[in-house]
Amino acid sequence: MGQRKKDSDKRQHARFELLDYALMQGHGEEQPASQRAIIVDVSLGGLQIRSRTKFTHGDIFRLTVGRADLTPVVVAAEVRYSIPIDESDLFATGFKVRPESNDQRINWVDYVHTVFQSQGETLTY
Numbered sequence: 001m002g003q004r005k006k007d008s009d010k011r012q013h014a015r016f017e018l019l020d021y022a023l024m025q026g027h028g029e030e031q032p033a034s035q036r037a038i039i040v041d042v043s044l045g046g047l048q049i050r051s052r053t054k055f056t057h058g059d060i061f062r063l064t065v066g067r068a069d070l071t072p073v074v075v076a077a078e079v080r081y082s083i084p085i086d087e088s089d090l091f092a093t094g095f096k097v098r099p100e101s102n103d104q105r106i107n108w109v110d111y112v113h114t115v116f117q118s119q120g121e122t123l124t125y
Helices: 104-118
Strands: 016-026 036-040 046-051 060-067 070-084 091-097
Touching: 016 046, 036 104, 046 070, 070 104
Parallel strands: none
Antiparallel strands: 016 036, 016 060, 036 046, 046 091, 060 070, 070 091
């Protein structure tokens, strides 16, 4: 399926699966103004999306995650990989969260905590 093997997984934080929508805005002049993506898992350190776009390693994006009636979460993130998914027109792209402020960091932690809680898990600080 084109996914990384568990043996090479270097994640520092547990990941939890979900389906959430994100709007991604690039920081560079050559990047499209905005793109839609689906978030498939999150952790304190990063997230993985599915999209029809192949992203370049190292590019920085500002992700806005919609949350129904709540204020959207906005956080900067760096592309770590973007690989095609077999028999699909989609790419699996992994991001490392790179908060640009304390508010972004706190909001991201709160968002991930909410995801953990909704899955019946507990998160200790």
